[in-house]
Amino acid sequence: MRFNNLPADSGKPALIQLTINMPDKYAIDGHKLAYHPQRIAQLLDVGEDWEKAKSVYPIYMEVSPVGACNHRCTFCGVDYIGYKSRSLSLEMLKGRLPEIGRLGVKSIMYAGEGEPLLHKHINEIVQCTYDSGISISFTTNGTAMDESFIEKSLGKLEWIKVSLNAGSSQTYAEVHQTKEKDFHFVVDNLKKAVKFKQDNDISCTIGVQTLLLPENTDEMCDLAKLCRDEIGVDYLVIKPYSQHSFSETRQYENIDYSDSLSLGEKLSLLGTNDFSVVFRGHTIKKYALADDERYSKCNSTPFLWGYVMADGAVYGCSAYLLDERFEYGNLNELTFKDIWQGEKRRQNFHYVLKELDIKECRKNCRMDEANRYLFALKENQIPHVNFI
Numbered sequence: 001m002r003f004n005n006l007p008a009d010s011g012k013p014a015l016i017q018l019t020i021n022m023p024d025k026y027a028i029d030g031h032k033l034a035y036h037p038q039r040i041a042q043l044l045d046v047g048e049d050w051e052k053a054k055s056v057y058p059i060y061m062e063v064s065p066v067g068a069c070n071h072r073c074t075f076c077g078v079d080y081i082g083y084k085s086r087s088l089s090l091e092m093l094k095g096r097l098p099e100i101g102r103l104g105v106k107s108i109m110y111a112g113e114g115e116p117l118l119h120k121h122i123n124e125i126v127q128c129t130y131d132s133g134i135s136i137s138f139t140t141n142g143t144a145m146d147e148s149f150i151e152k153s154l155g156k157l158e159w160i161k162v163s164l165n166a167g168s169s170q171t172y173a174e175v176h177q178t179k180e181k182d183f184h185f186v187v188d189n190l191k192k193a194v195k196f197k198q199d200n201d202i203s204c205t206i207g208v209q210t211l212l213l214p215e216n217t218d219e220m221c222d223l224a225k226l227c228r229d230e231i232g233v234d235y236l237v238i239k240p241y242s243q244h245s246f247s248e249t250r251q252y253e254n255i256d257y258s259d260s261l262s263l264g265e266k267l268s269l270l271g272t273n274d275f276s277v278v279f280r281g282h283t284i285k286k287y288a289l290a291d292d293e294r295y296s297k298c299n300s301t302p303f304l305w306g307y308v309m310a311d312g313a314v315y316g317c318s319a320y321l322l323d324e325r326f327e328y329g330n331l332n333e334l335t336f337k338d339i340w341q342g343e344k345r346r347q348n349f350h351y352v353l354k355e356l357d358i359k360e361c362r363k364n365c366r367m368d369e370a371n372r373y374l375f376a377l378k379e380n381q382i383p384h385v386n387f388i
Contacts, residue, residue, distance in 0.1 A: 029280045029281075031369035033304075033374070039056070039104075043056055043299070043374070046303075048353060053302075053303070053346075054340070054346065055341065057105060058104075060107045060108075060305045061105055061109070061306045061308065062305070063108050063112065063308040064110075064111065064112020064307075064309050065112070066085075066086070066115065066118045066119045067085065067311070068083055068114045068118055069115045070115055071182075072177040074215075074251065074252075075211055075213065077242070077243075077249075079249055080248050081322065083113070086310045087119055087120075088125075088308070090125060090128075092312065093125055096336055097128050097132040098132045099337065103336060103337060103340070106135060107134060107135040108136060110126075110137070110138050112310060113309065115141055117138070117144035117146075118144055122153070123152040126153040127152075127153075135158045136158060137159045138157060139160075139161050140162055141186065142186040142189050145193060146189075150192055150193050154193060155202045159205035159206070161208065161237070162207070162208050163208075164187075164209070166216045166219055167221075167222035167226060168222070169183035174215060175215055187230070193206055205235070207236065208223075208227050208236045209237040209238075210223060210237070210239075211239060211240070212239065213241060213252065217260070221267065224270045224277050228272065234274070235277070236278065238279050238280065240257055240260075241255050242362055242363055242365070245362060261284065283364055294368070294372060295358070295372060295374075295375035299370075299378060301326075301352050302317075302326075302328075302345055302348050304367070305367060312331040312333075313327055313331075314329055315327055328340065329344055329345075
Protein backbone atom coordinates (compact mmCIF):
# COMPACT_ATOMS: atom_id res chain seq x y z
CA MET A 1 0.00 0.00 0.00
CA ARG A 2 1.35 3.46 -0.93
CA PHE A 3 0.77 6.30 1.49
CA ASN A 4 1.96 8.96 -0.93
CA ASN A 5 2.03 9.04 -4.68
CA LEU A 6 5.44 10.69 -4.65
CA PRO A 7 8.65 9.41 -3.05
CA ALA A 8 9.19 10.45 0.55
CA ASP A 9 12.28 12.47 -0.42
CA SER A 10 10.72 14.19 -3.42
CA GLY A 11 10.56 17.55 -1.64
CA LYS A 12 8.13 20.43 -1.87
CA PRO A 13 6.56 19.60 -5.23
CA ALA A 14 4.64 16.95 -3.29
CA LEU A 15 2.40 19.82 -2.16
CA ILE A 16 0.57 19.71 -5.48
CA GLN A 17 -0.03 15.99 -5.54
CA LEU A 18 -3.47 15.04 -6.81
CA THR A 19 -3.48 11.32 -7.61
CA ILE A 20 -5.80 9.29 -5.41
CA ASN A 21 -4.52 6.16 -3.67
CA MET A 22 -6.43 3.21 -5.10
CA PRO A 23 -8.15 2.13 -1.84
CA ASP A 24 -9.33 5.73 -1.32
CA LYS A 25 -11.72 6.13 -4.25
CA TYR A 26 -13.56 8.84 -2.31
CA ALA A 27 -10.38 10.99 -2.04
CA ILE A 28 -10.88 11.20 1.73
CA ASP A 29 -7.14 11.48 2.32
CA GLY A 30 -6.77 14.15 -0.36
CA HIS A 31 -8.90 16.95 -1.80
CA LYS A 32 -11.28 17.61 -4.69
CA LEU A 33 -10.49 21.20 -5.66
CA ALA A 34 -9.47 20.18 -9.16
CA TYR A 35 -13.16 19.57 -9.86
CA HIS A 36 -13.99 23.24 -9.18
CA PRO A 37 -11.74 25.11 -11.65
CA GLN A 38 -13.97 28.16 -12.01
CA ARG A 39 -14.07 28.80 -8.26
CA ILE A 40 -10.31 28.29 -7.98
CA ALA A 41 -9.67 30.66 -10.88
CA GLN A 42 -11.89 33.22 -9.15
CA LEU A 43 -9.92 32.81 -5.90
CA LEU A 44 -6.54 33.07 -7.63
CA ASP A 45 -7.64 36.32 -9.27
CA VAL A 46 -8.40 37.99 -5.92
CA GLY A 47 -4.90 38.95 -4.82
CA GLU A 48 -5.37 41.60 -2.11
CA ASP A 49 -8.56 43.06 -3.62
CA TRP A 50 -11.51 42.83 -1.20
CA GLU A 51 -13.97 43.84 -3.91
CA LYS A 52 -13.07 40.61 -5.71
CA ALA A 53 -12.75 38.57 -2.53
CA LYS A 54 -16.17 39.36 -1.11
CA SER A 55 -18.04 37.50 -3.84
CA VAL A 56 -16.04 34.26 -3.60
CA TYR A 57 -18.54 32.02 -1.80
CA PRO A 58 -17.81 28.69 -0.12
CA ILE A 59 -17.94 25.44 -2.04
CA TYR A 60 -18.55 23.55 1.19
CA MET A 61 -19.98 24.36 4.61
CA GLU A 62 -20.26 22.52 7.90
CA VAL A 63 -23.42 23.25 9.84
CA SER A 64 -24.14 22.33 13.45
CA PRO A 65 -27.92 21.87 13.86
CA VAL A 66 -27.62 21.40 17.65
CA GLY A 67 -25.06 22.15 20.32
CA ALA A 68 -25.96 19.28 22.63
CA CYS A 69 -24.34 15.85 22.41
CA ASN A 70 -25.22 12.56 24.09
CA HIS A 71 -21.58 11.39 24.20
CA ARG A 72 -18.47 12.87 25.78
CA CYS A 73 -15.73 11.35 23.65
CA THR A 74 -12.25 11.44 25.14
CA PHE A 75 -10.86 13.04 21.98
CA CYS A 76 -13.52 15.71 21.45
CA GLY A 77 -11.92 18.84 19.99
CA VAL A 78 -14.87 21.12 20.71
CA ASP A 79 -15.37 20.27 24.38
CA TYR A 80 -14.45 23.88 25.20
CA ILE A 81 -17.74 25.06 23.66
CA GLY A 82 -19.66 23.23 26.37
CA TYR A 83 -22.27 21.09 24.56
CA LYS A 84 -24.87 23.81 25.01
CA SER A 85 -28.56 22.94 24.55
CA ARG A 86 -29.30 25.18 21.61
CA SER A 87 -30.37 24.54 18.04
CA LEU A 88 -30.83 26.24 14.69
CA SER A 89 -34.37 27.36 13.97
CA LEU A 90 -36.10 25.43 11.20
CA GLU A 91 -37.89 28.59 10.10
CA MET A 92 -34.62 30.49 9.89
CA LEU A 93 -33.03 27.71 7.82
CA LYS A 94 -36.02 27.64 5.48
CA GLY A 95 -35.18 31.26 4.67
CA ARG A 96 -31.41 30.96 4.55
CA LEU A 97 -30.78 27.60 2.81
CA PRO A 98 -32.33 28.57 -0.55
CA GLU A 99 -30.25 31.76 -0.49
CA ILE A 100 -27.09 29.83 0.36
CA GLY A 101 -27.73 27.49 -2.56
CA ARG A 102 -28.35 30.38 -4.99
CA LEU A 103 -25.08 32.03 -3.93
CA GLY A 104 -23.09 28.98 -5.03
CA VAL A 105 -22.58 26.82 -1.95
CA LYS A 106 -22.53 23.29 -3.32
CA SER A 107 -22.48 21.10 -0.21
CA ILE A 108 -23.31 21.06 3.49
CA MET A 109 -22.11 18.54 6.05
CA TYR A 110 -24.36 18.45 9.09
CA ALA A 111 -22.12 17.70 12.05
CA GLY A 112 -20.62 20.30 14.36
CA GLU A 113 -20.18 20.83 18.07
CA GLY A 114 -23.19 18.63 18.87
CA GLU A 115 -24.86 15.47 17.59
CA PRO A 116 -26.78 16.62 14.48
CA LEU A 117 -29.43 13.90 14.53
CA LEU A 118 -30.69 15.16 17.90
CA HIS A 119 -32.39 18.08 16.15
CA LYS A 120 -36.13 17.42 16.37
CA HIS A 121 -36.69 18.77 12.85
CA ILE A 122 -33.70 17.16 11.17
CA ASN A 123 -35.75 15.52 8.41
CA GLU A 124 -37.33 18.86 7.49
CA ILE A 125 -33.86 20.45 7.43
CA VAL A 126 -32.63 17.73 5.08
CA GLN A 127 -35.65 18.24 2.79
CA CYS A 128 -35.11 22.00 2.68
CA THR A 129 -31.40 21.59 1.94
CA TYR A 130 -32.21 19.09 -0.80
CA ASP A 131 -34.81 21.40 -2.33
CA SER A 132 -32.21 24.19 -2.31
CA GLY A 133 -29.98 22.19 -4.65
CA ILE A 134 -27.27 21.63 -2.04
CA SER A 135 -25.53 18.26 -1.68
CA ILE A 136 -25.96 16.84 1.83
CA SER A 137 -23.85 14.70 4.13
CA PHE A 138 -23.79 13.82 7.83
CA THR A 139 -21.14 12.97 10.37
CA THR A 140 -22.86 11.47 13.40
CA ASN A 141 -22.34 9.07 16.28
CA GLY A 142 -25.30 7.13 14.91
CA THR A 143 -27.23 6.67 18.15
CA ALA A 144 -30.15 8.80 16.93
CA MET A 145 -30.23 7.40 13.39
CA ASP A 146 -33.76 6.10 13.78
CA GLU A 147 -36.15 4.59 11.23
CA SER A 148 -37.75 7.96 10.54
CA PHE A 149 -34.43 9.48 9.51
CA ILE A 150 -33.45 6.43 7.47
CA GLU A 151 -36.75 6.30 5.60
CA LYS A 152 -37.23 10.05 5.06
CA SER A 153 -33.71 11.39 4.64
CA LEU A 154 -31.22 8.69 3.65
CA GLY A 155 -32.20 8.85 -0.01
CA LYS A 156 -31.48 12.58 -0.12
CA LEU A 157 -27.90 12.29 1.20
CA GLU A 158 -24.66 11.99 -0.75
CA TRP A 159 -23.08 10.21 2.20
CA ILE A 160 -23.34 9.58 5.91
CA LYS A 161 -20.39 8.71 8.13
CA VAL A 162 -20.80 7.23 11.61
CA SER A 163 -18.13 7.76 14.25
CA LEU A 164 -17.43 4.34 15.76
CA ASN A 165 -14.16 4.55 17.62
CA ALA A 166 -13.58 0.97 18.69
CA GLY A 167 -13.98 -2.62 17.62
CA SER A 168 -15.54 -3.77 20.89
CA SER A 169 -18.31 -2.52 23.14
CA GLN A 170 -15.94 -2.21 26.11
CA THR A 171 -13.45 0.04 24.36
CA TYR A 172 -16.27 1.95 22.68
CA ALA A 173 -17.79 2.77 26.08
CA GLU A 174 -14.38 3.89 27.33
CA VAL A 175 -13.63 6.18 24.37
CA HIS A 176 -17.14 7.55 23.82
CA GLN A 177 -17.71 7.76 27.58
CA THR A 178 -21.10 6.11 27.32
CA LYS A 179 -22.70 2.73 27.99
CA GLU A 180 -21.60 -0.46 26.22
CA LYS A 181 -25.10 -0.99 24.87
CA ASP A 182 -24.66 2.07 22.65
CA PHE A 183 -22.09 0.16 20.61
CA HIS A 184 -24.60 -2.55 19.71
CA PHE A 185 -27.31 0.07 19.20
CA VAL A 186 -25.19 1.94 16.64
CA VAL A 187 -24.25 -1.29 14.85
CA ASP A 188 -27.94 -2.18 14.59
CA ASN A 189 -28.78 1.28 13.28
CA LEU A 190 -26.10 0.95 10.61
CA LYS A 191 -27.42 -2.45 9.58
CA LYS A 192 -30.92 -0.97 9.19
CA ALA A 193 -29.55 1.87 7.07
CA VAL A 194 -27.59 -0.51 4.84
CA LYS A 195 -30.63 -2.75 4.37
CA PHE A 196 -32.88 0.22 3.53
CA LYS A 197 -30.30 1.44 1.03
CA GLN A 198 -30.11 -1.95 -0.66
CA ASP A 199 -33.86 -2.58 -0.64
CA ASN A 200 -34.62 0.82 -2.15
CA ASP A 201 -31.65 1.15 -4.53
CA ILE A 202 -30.41 4.30 -2.81
CA SER A 203 -27.08 5.77 -3.87
CA CYS A 204 -26.11 7.27 -0.47
CA THR A 205 -22.64 6.12 0.56
CA ILE A 206 -22.62 4.76 4.11
CA GLY A 207 -19.31 4.82 5.95
CA VAL A 208 -17.72 4.46 9.37
CA GLN A 209 -14.84 6.50 10.70
CA THR A 210 -12.59 6.00 13.68
CA LEU A 211 -9.73 7.89 15.25
CA LEU A 212 -6.61 5.82 15.78
CA LEU A 213 -5.97 5.94 19.53
CA PRO A 214 -3.85 3.90 21.96
CA GLU A 215 -7.05 2.38 23.36
CA ASN A 216 -8.34 1.05 20.04
CA THR A 217 -5.30 0.36 17.82
CA ASP A 218 -5.40 -3.39 18.47
CA GLU A 219 -9.07 -3.50 17.47
CA MET A 220 -8.84 -1.89 14.03
CA CYS A 221 -8.79 -5.18 12.10
CA ASP A 222 -11.76 -6.40 14.12
CA LEU A 223 -13.60 -3.18 13.39
CA ALA A 224 -12.87 -3.50 9.67
CA LYS A 225 -14.23 -7.06 9.62
CA LEU A 226 -17.32 -5.96 11.54
CA CYS A 227 -17.96 -3.17 9.03
CA ARG A 228 -17.34 -5.44 6.05
CA ASP A 229 -18.94 -8.73 7.08
CA GLU A 230 -21.70 -7.90 9.55
CA ILE A 231 -22.79 -4.34 8.84
CA GLY A 232 -22.05 -4.04 5.13
CA VAL A 233 -21.02 -0.39 4.93
CA ASP A 234 -19.15 0.99 1.92
CA TYR A 235 -15.99 1.99 3.72
CA LEU A 236 -14.12 2.38 6.99
CA VAL A 237 -11.88 5.42 7.48
CA ILE A 238 -9.09 5.26 10.05
CA LYS A 239 -7.51 8.63 10.68
CA PRO A 240 -5.03 10.20 13.11
CA TYR A 241 -5.91 12.42 16.03
CA SER A 242 -5.27 16.15 15.68
CA GLN A 243 -4.98 18.34 18.76
CA HIS A 244 -7.33 21.31 18.71
CA SER A 245 -5.60 24.41 20.09
CA PHE A 246 -8.60 25.41 22.23
CA SER A 247 -9.87 22.02 23.45
CA GLU A 248 -9.71 21.12 27.10
CA THR A 249 -8.71 17.52 26.53
CA ARG A 250 -4.97 17.03 26.19
CA GLN A 251 -4.51 13.31 26.79
CA TYR A 252 -3.61 12.61 23.14
CA GLU A 253 -1.62 15.78 22.52
CA ASN A 254 1.70 13.95 22.18
CA ILE A 255 0.41 10.83 20.46
CA ASP A 256 3.08 9.04 18.43
CA TYR A 257 2.11 7.40 15.14
CA SER A 258 5.61 6.40 14.06
CA ASP A 259 4.81 2.69 14.35
CA SER A 260 1.34 2.89 12.83
CA LEU A 261 1.99 2.78 9.10
CA SER A 262 2.45 -0.99 9.13
CA LEU A 263 -1.15 -1.25 10.35
CA GLY A 264 -2.25 0.22 7.05
CA GLU A 265 -0.62 -2.70 5.22
CA LYS A 266 -2.67 -5.20 7.22
CA LEU A 267 -5.89 -3.26 6.82
CA SER A 268 -5.48 -2.89 3.06
CA LEU A 269 -5.80 -6.67 2.75
CA LEU A 270 -9.32 -6.50 4.17
CA GLY A 271 -10.74 -4.43 1.33
CA THR A 272 -12.98 -5.92 -1.34
CA ASN A 273 -14.74 -4.70 -4.47
CA ASP A 274 -17.63 -3.57 -2.26
CA PHE A 275 -15.76 -2.38 0.84
CA SER A 276 -12.81 0.00 1.21
CA VAL A 277 -10.50 0.48 4.17
CA VAL A 278 -9.16 4.02 3.93
CA PHE A 279 -6.16 4.16 6.24
CA ARG A 280 -5.07 7.77 6.19
CA GLY A 281 -1.39 7.07 6.04
CA HIS A 282 -0.63 10.19 4.04
CA THR A 283 -2.14 12.34 6.78
CA ILE A 284 -0.21 10.42 9.43
CA LYS A 285 3.05 10.99 7.57
CA LYS A 286 2.44 14.74 7.41
CA TYR A 287 2.83 14.98 11.19
CA ALA A 288 6.55 14.54 10.66
CA LEU A 289 6.80 17.59 8.39
CA ALA A 290 8.06 20.85 9.81
CA ASP A 291 5.57 23.73 9.57
CA ASP A 292 7.75 25.59 7.07
CA GLU A 293 7.62 22.60 4.72
CA ARG A 294 3.87 22.80 4.12
CA TYR A 295 2.77 26.36 3.24
CA SER A 296 3.17 29.82 4.71
CA LYS A 297 -0.38 31.12 4.26
CA CYS A 298 -3.91 29.78 4.49
CA ASN A 299 -5.59 30.26 1.13
CA SER A 300 -8.81 28.41 1.98
CA THR A 301 -9.99 30.96 4.58
CA PRO A 302 -12.03 33.06 4.14
CA PHE A 303 -13.05 31.64 0.78
CA LEU A 304 -13.76 27.98 0.15
CA TRP A 305 -15.54 26.84 3.28
CA GLY A 306 -17.51 28.06 6.26
CA TYR A 307 -18.94 26.86 9.54
CA VAL A 308 -22.29 27.60 11.16
CA MET A 309 -22.58 27.06 14.90
CA ALA A 310 -25.75 25.92 16.62
CA ASP A 311 -26.47 29.51 17.69
CA GLY A 312 -26.36 30.68 14.06
CA ALA A 313 -22.90 32.28 14.15
CA VAL A 314 -20.95 31.99 10.87
CA TYR A 315 -17.21 31.36 11.04
CA GLY A 316 -14.54 31.15 8.38
CA CYS A 317 -12.66 28.30 10.04
CA SER A 318 -13.79 25.57 12.42
CA ALA A 319 -10.43 25.60 14.20
CA TYR A 320 -11.22 29.09 15.54
CA LEU A 321 -14.75 28.74 16.87
CA LEU A 322 -15.50 31.41 19.52
CA ASP A 323 -12.55 33.47 18.22
CA GLU A 324 -14.07 36.81 17.24
CA ARG A 325 -11.45 37.35 14.53
CA PHE A 326 -13.06 34.53 12.53
CA GLU A 327 -16.73 35.25 13.30
CA TYR A 328 -18.52 37.04 10.44
CA GLY A 329 -22.11 37.43 11.68
CA ASN A 330 -25.21 35.49 12.67
CA LEU A 331 -27.80 33.90 10.39
CA ASN A 332 -30.53 34.74 12.88
CA GLU A 333 -29.86 38.42 12.28
CA LEU A 334 -28.48 38.76 8.74
CA THR A 335 -28.75 37.12 5.34
CA PHE A 336 -25.86 34.92 4.30
CA LYS A 337 -24.90 37.40 1.57
CA ASP A 338 -24.76 40.26 4.06
CA ILE A 339 -22.60 38.15 6.36
CA TRP A 340 -20.24 36.89 3.66
CA GLN A 341 -19.77 40.31 2.09
CA GLY A 342 -19.80 42.14 5.43
CA GLU A 343 -17.27 44.12 7.41
CA LYS A 344 -16.24 41.30 9.75
CA ARG A 345 -15.31 39.02 6.87
CA ARG A 346 -13.46 41.91 5.19
CA GLN A 347 -11.38 42.33 8.35
CA ASN A 348 -10.74 38.59 8.50
CA PHE A 349 -9.71 38.57 4.83
CA HIS A 350 -6.96 41.09 5.54
CA TYR A 351 -6.01 39.40 8.83
CA VAL A 352 -5.52 35.99 7.22
CA LEU A 353 -3.68 37.58 4.30
CA LYS A 354 -1.28 39.70 6.34
CA GLU A 355 -1.13 38.56 9.98
CA LEU A 356 -2.22 34.98 10.59
CA ASP A 357 0.63 32.74 11.70
CA ILE A 358 -0.36 29.27 10.53
CA LYS A 359 1.98 27.74 13.08
CA GLU A 360 -0.82 28.57 15.52
CA CYS A 361 -3.33 26.63 13.41
CA ARG A 362 -4.48 23.09 13.96
CA LYS A 363 -2.11 20.70 12.25
CA ASN A 364 -3.71 18.58 9.53
CA CYS A 365 -6.80 20.76 9.61
CA ARG A 366 -9.75 20.00 7.33
CA MET A 367 -8.40 22.33 4.64
CA ASP A 368 -4.77 21.16 4.85
CA GLU A 369 -4.67 19.32 1.52
CA ALA A 370 -6.62 22.10 -0.18
CA ASN A 371 -4.11 24.62 1.19
CA ARG A 372 -1.16 22.59 -0.08
CA TYR A 373 -2.70 22.55 -3.54
CA LEU A 374 -3.55 26.26 -3.56
CA PHE A 375 -0.17 27.28 -2.19
CA ALA A 376 1.57 25.33 -4.93
CA LEU A 377 -0.61 27.01 -7.56
CA LYS A 378 -0.11 30.52 -6.19
CA GLU A 379 3.61 30.17 -5.57
CA ASN A 380 4.19 28.38 -8.88
CA GLN A 381 6.30 25.75 -7.12
CA ILE A 382 6.58 23.28 -9.98
CA PRO A 383 9.23 24.38 -12.52
CA HIS A 384 8.32 24.82 -16.19
CA VAL A 385 4.54 24.73 -15.65
CA ASN A 386 3.77 25.75 -19.21
CA PHE A 387 5.31 22.54 -20.56
CA ILE A 388 2.21 20.48 -19.91
